[in-house]
Amino acid sequence: MVSALAGLPAEEAPPGQEVLHxxxxxxxxxxxxxxxxxxxGSANATDAAFSGNVELLVELGGSRNRWGINALLGPxxxxxxxxxxxxxxxxTEPExxxxxxxxxxxxxxxxxxxxTVTTSAGGYEIRLDSQEAVPEVTGVRITAQLHTRRGEAVPLxxxxxxxxxxxxxALADITPFxxxxxxxxTxxxxxxxxxTLIGDPAHRLDHVLAQQIDSPEKFLRFLLLMLGLGTEAAAAVSGDAGGQGIWRTGGTGILELLLNALVDRPEQLDDLARLVARIEADGDSRRLLPPGFTELWRVIDQARDARAEAVGR
Structure with a gap:
């Protein structure tokens, strides 16, 4: 029967159901x-099979007596x-x-x-409040935790x-998220x-940013991202130890980027100045700033002050 249904001559067909293995x-x-x-055909009885997948089906039509359910599955x-x-x-249990x-x-x-952010003996404190009530649903546990302090949940x-x-x-833990x-x-x-963050400490974001920059190379990458995004300088940082690769590259260098920003985008240098001041205040300038940058930045900073005085006159 298997051979006949498979369209194979009985003498050439393997025995039993191996034909349809x-x-x-x-x-x-x-x-x-x-x-x-x-x-x-190949399609399963699923939405994906009939609306998204690539499947193959062959359709046969005829009388119910010959092709109906009883004709195929009857005794x-x-x-x-x-x-x-x-x-x-x-x-599998239903989801x-x-x-x-x-x-x-x-x-x-x-x-x-x-x-709302306040200071405390142990650092800082955040009080999370709302005017509206949390919806009341029986049997549900609701908690809140700061995105920066996962695992420290407070019940609502x-x-x-x-x-x-x-x-x-800590200062870096303060967040509105x-x-x-x-x-x-279930x-x-x-x-x-x-x-809404209330009482956000001054220079918190500068402190958080400074914590992420822990090598001269990362400092240069940040500088290029801020001042040279979209220029050939954005690809200039190499993986050389000490982050010195940028000083040896051709094309747009650090000095040119700083001078362009001084003339066209001085507000970007304000952001950089706060970062450099934070690094120097923490005593990390020798460890985090590339060799020669401190001297270069001193000249740029003096030019910033002179430009600000000229604009203010």
């Missing part, structure tokens, strides 16, 4: 009135003889419905929040305005909320 085709039988259609149907009963194993948690997280994200009380305190913070998490026995949802 590894076959992964699917069969769909559709009846309508006295007619029937049979679809054979006396020849096609039935090559079918094997499939027992489902390791049935829990987390729609409730998603809606809750969206509602919380829409609540205006403020993050459902039905009450947001009220959370984060203490013992808050991670809000809602979880219950799952977990989270989002990042941007609060």
């Amino acid at each position: 590894g076959l992964h085709a699917k069969v769909y039988v559709v009846e309508k009135g006295h007619q029937a259609r049979v679809l054979l 006396d149907a020849g096609f039935r003889e090559i079918l094997e009963r499939h027992e489902r194993q390791d049935v 829990p419905d987390t729609g409730l948690l998603r809606d809750l997280i969206r509602d919380i994200a829409a609540i205006p929040m403020s993050a 009380v459902a039905g009450q305005p947001v009220s959370a305190v984060f203490a013992g913070l 808050v991670l809000v998490v809602a979880e219950d026995r 799952g977990r949802e989270q989002t990042i909320v941007l609060a």
